[in-house]
Amino acid sequence: MRIALVSTAAAAFTVAGAGCSTSRTADQVDSVxxxxxxxxxxxxxxxxxxxxxxxxxxxxxxxxxxGLGSVVSGGQKIRPDDRDARIRVGLPPTGPITPGVITRDGIGSGSGGHSSGG
Structure with missing residues (x-):
């Protein structure tokens, strides 16, 4: 009986953990x-x-x-010279940006952005 309870709890944890990691992948896609x-x-x-x-x-x-001329909503505005803010959102600290969708490496990571243009 005790083994069955442990197995059931482990199975529930595994399913819950899988669900959690799937829902977090959306956090890795940002737009700039x-x-x-x-x-x-x-x-x-x-x-x-x-x-x-x-x-x-x-x-x-x-x-x-x-597209050019479109009005954005939500999100946040960052000064182009704010190195720390750029790094926090996964952009290089200096230099030009490539507008569009960026994918960040790792869940919750603030670095390693890759742009897909837009």
């Missing part, structure tokens, strides 16, 4: 775009490293596809 202060998508060159009060890197969790 260069936006103006009105949240409109602009050419990514405007978000190169320099400080700016007019242009920001927009970061959103999940897969979003926006």
């Amino acid at each position: 775009y260069c936006v103006d202060r009105f949240d409109r998508v602009v050419d990514a060159v405007r978000c190169d490293d320099g400080p700016s009060d007019d242009y920001y890197i927009w970061h959103g969790r999940g897969r979003y596809r926006y």
